[in-house]
Amino acid sequence: MVNLSITYFKIREILRHPLSLLLIFFVPLGLTLIVGHMVEKGQKQLEIPIAIIDEDHSDFSRLLVDRISSQAKLHLYKVSGENAERMLLKNDVDSVFVIKKGFQKRLLTGQREEIIDVWTSPSSIAEGIVREVIASETARLTSDVKAADWVVKVFKNLDIHIDQSKTWNAAYHYTDSQWEPEPLMTIQYDQLYLEESGEDRKELGDSPYLRLWTFFTMLSCFLTSDWIIREKGVLFLRIQSTYHGLVSYLLQSTGALFLFHSFQTMLAFYIFGKINIIQMRPELLMLMIVYPFVCMALSVWSASFTKQIGSYYIVSFLFVIIIGILGGSFFPVQEFSSTLLKLSMFFPQNLLLSNDQVKIHTPLFVSGAIVLWMLAIRRLREKR
Amino acid sequence: MDACDSEVKRKAMIQIENVSKYYGKKPSLQGVTLKIEKGEVFGVLGPNGAGKSTLLSILSTISKPAAGRVEINGLDLKKQAKLVREQIGYVPQDVALWEHLTVKDNLIFWSKFSKQRVSKEELYELCRTVRLEEKWNEKVSSLSGGMKRKLNIAAALIHNPDILLMDEPTVGIDIQSKLEINQYIRDLACHGKTIVYSTHDMSEILSLCNRIGVLKSGVLQFSGTIAEAREMVKRKGFLPNSDEKLIYFLLQSERAEKPLP
Numbered sequence: 001m002v003n004l005s006i007t008y009f010k011i012r013e014i015l016r017h018p019l020s021l022l023l024i025f026f027v028p029l030g031l032t033l034i035v036g037h038m039v040e041k042g043q044k045q046l047e048i049p050i051a052i053i054d055e056d057h058s059d060f061s062r063l064l065v066d067r068i069s070s071q072a073k074l075h076l077y078k079v080s081g082e083n084a085e086r087m088l089l090k091n092d093v094d095s096v097f098v099i100k101k102g103f104q105k106r107l108l109t110g111q112r113e114e115i116i117d118v119w120t121s122p123s124s125i126a127e128g129i130v131r132e133v134i135a136s137e138t139a140r141l142t143s144d145v146k147a148a149d150w151v152v153k154v155f156k157n158l159d160i161h162i163d164q165s166k167t168w169n170a171a172y173h174y175t176d177s178q179w180e181p182e183p184l185m186t187i188q189y190d191q192l193y194l195e196e197s198g199e200d201r202k203e204l205g206d207s208p209y210l211r212l213w214t215f216f217t218m219l220s221c222f223l224t225s226d227w228i229i230r231e232k233g234v235l236f237l238r239i240q241s242t243y244h245g246l247v248s249y250l251l252q253s254t255g256a257l258f259l260f261h262s263f264q265t266m267l268a269f270y271i272f273g274k275i276n277i278i279q280m281r282p283e284l285l286m287l288m289i290v291y292p293f294v295c296m297a298l299s300v301w302s303a304s305f306t307k308q309i310g311s312y313y314i315v316s317f318l319f320v321i322i323i324g325i326l327g328g329s330f331f332p333v334q335e336f337s338s339t340l341l342k343l344s345m346f347f348p349q350n351l352l353l354s355n356d357q358v359k360i361h362t363p364l365f366v367s368g369a370i371v372l373w374m375l376a377i378r379r380l381r382e383k384r
Numbered sequence: 385m386d387a388c389d390s391e392v393k394r395k396a397m398i399q400i401e402n403v404s405k406y407y408g409k410k411p412s413l414q415g416v417t418l419k420i421e422k423g424e425v426f427g428v429l430g431p432n433g434a435g436k437s438t439l440l441s442i443l444s445t446i447s448k449p450a451a452g453r454v455e456i457n458g459l460d461l462k463k464q465a466k467l468v469r470e471q472i473g474y475v476p477q478d479v480a481l482w483e484h485l486t487v488k489d490n491l492i493f494w495s496k497f498s499k500q501r502v503s504k505e506e507l508y509e510l511c512r513t514v515r516l517e518e519k520w521n522e523k524v525s526s527l528s529g530g531m532k533r534k535l536n537i538a539a540a541l542i543h544n545p546d547i548l549l550m551d552e553p554t555v556g557i558d559i560q561s562k563l564e565i566n567q568y569i570r571d572l573a574c575h576g577k578t579i580v581y582s583t584h585d586m587s588e589i590l591s592l593c594n595r596i597g598v599l600k601s602g603v604l605q606f607s608g609t610i611a612e613a614r615e616m617v618k619r620k621g622f623l624p625n626s627d628e629k630l631i632y633f634l635l636q637s638e639r640a641e642k643p644l645p
């Protein structure tokens with residue numbers, strides 16, 4: 001039977017040292033949640049502020065205002081004329097849109113010109129986007145109205161008696177429902193985007209959390225491998241003269257650490273699942289556990305090279321950041337160029353941040369990690 | 385010191401044949417041949433850089449010799465390293481302990497590396513032998529240099545090994561503790577343990593070691609008892625009036641023809 005007493009001892013040691021628990025649990029979990037929350041808040045601040053003046057106060061104008069305010073990238077202020085002007089001058093808003101009086105009436109009569117005014121300042125950037133949104137929404141309204149008018153006219157021409165207003169409303173709502181859940185154009189854009197980048201956006205839900213988790217978990221793996229540097233001198237030598245020996249010590253110690261990292265991963269999986277960042281699929285959990293395994297192999301391997309503890313911290317920090325950037329821990333680099341996309345496949349983040357290649361790559365990553373472990377162990381037990 | 389000699393059966397525990405070791409091209413051991421018997425305290429002597437630590441690290445299976453053969457208690461060092469490790473306790477020249485752990489945890493941790501289970505009581509007893517029982521629950525980082533050395537020795541004794549390989553173990557340890565540790569080692573030898581002991585300490589050489597080996601630039605210049613050493617020196621025409629001068633002469637063998645101060 002395998003003697004695991006070194007593992008037990010190491011586990012007890014980790015449990016008894018608050019710093020190691022902090023590094024294993026707080027760094028990947030706590031920091032991911034905190035920084036992720038800040039990034040999300042920051043993304044909200046990236047919304048473009050615009051002001052809208054509703055002079056028409058009709059059903060259609062209110063509908064348009066609602067629809068614009070539900071746009072993710074826009075923050076809408078509903079204001080009066082003077083306020084809007086002041087806000088624009090103070091650059092509090094990017095641009096001002098005025099829904100002119102008679103908006104609904106003109107739409108109902110099929111007129112689509114000069115129903116909305118735009119006030120811009122030299123620093124305005126959002127005008128184009130908002131124009132598009134408004135154009136699409138007015139197109140929606142006018143086509144709904146046209147379709148409803150046409151249906152009523154058809155019945156009239158056929159001399160079929162109907163309740164005109166009921167029929168008109170039914171036709172209007174039916175046509176309108178054709179635009180749900182999204183305007184058709186948007187769906188096409190998204191599909192193109194998916195095909196090109198090969199990224200499953202639904203999986204990540206555009207959330208920064210899983211990305212950040214890959215970064216902080218790797219950092220945690222590196223920081224918790226520092227014992228190798230501290231012990232690799234005379235302690236490792238002495239351990240080589242013992243019955244169980246250095247290989248057993250290395251395997252059991254890193255094994256104990258991996259246990260903790262896996263536990264952290266399961267916790268992260270549970271928490272992220274509960275707050276709807278990820279879908280709680282068992283395959284994803286498996287990939288998430290493979291990730292710290294690969295990270296630990298990387299960290300143990302680089303620790304086997306480094307002599308000084310200070311340089312280990314500096315080097316591993318830089319290393320983790322560079323791998324983080326190229327692997328996509330901070331933003332989807334894959335979308336920038338095909339070279340970066342190809343490059344990112346070789347970083348362990350790829351296990352989680354990409355979906356298509358997973359099937360081919362997981363065994364590759366695992367075997368790569370095992371090779372790194374073996375190389376590291378060989379280096380560390382090198383006979384003097 | 386030879387009081388227990390007769391009780392112990394003479395048996396070669398360590399046999400070193402023509403062992404060489406190089407760091408780069410520079411030899412740190414050259415053709416060393418040596419036999420160390422059971423129940424013996426064998427002193428390894430030599431100036432700095434002579435190859436004492438190299439020899440001990442080869443015996444402790446840490447280093448591989450470039451050439452030659454070593455047998456420990458009938459086991460081939462190269463092929464049966466794991467079995468050899470069961471039987472040896474190695475005290476490295478540098479302190480090898482986990483600084484952030486307590487004395488107790490260090491002993492417990494080291495005990496996990498041996499084959500047999502060692503109880504906490506036994507470890508505490510060992511701690512008393514090296515007079516560290518008061519520091520039982522203190523972190524190694526808070527111990528003095530000498531105390532660390534004592535614990536360094538204790539860690540090698542945990543699994544009660546038949547062969548002790550000690551590389552300058554008592555450097556920096558106070559006289560009283562050193563004498564006690566020496567006495568303890570002598571007792572171990574009396575009980576049939578074999579001890580290879582590297583030292584620069586004249587009194588340890590004379591009071592502790594049954595036999596000595598003198599290394600110089602990786603070459604074994606002499607091995608034998610103090611009496612044999614005296615004979616050899618005499619043959620060279622030098623008559624030391626004290627054991628100290630004899631040792632001095634041995635270590636200076638290169639300049640052996642020069643008169644001593």
Ligand SMILES: Nc1ncnc2c1ncn2[C@@H]1O[C@H](COP(=O)(O)OP(=O)(O)OP(=O)(O)O)[C@@H](O)[C@H]1O
Pocket residue numbers: 384407411412430431432433434435436437438439477
């Ligand atoms: N790791 C190493 N790399 C290169 N050379 C080494 C190494 N270890 C020892 N040496 C060289 O081997 C020779 C013997 O060294 P060793 O440590 O065995 O000497 P020693 O007799 O123990 O000396 P001291 O009394 O100072 O402890 C020295 O010349 C030393 O420079």
Ligand SMILES: [Mg+2]
Pocket residue numbers: 436437438477551
């Ligand atoms: Mg030495």
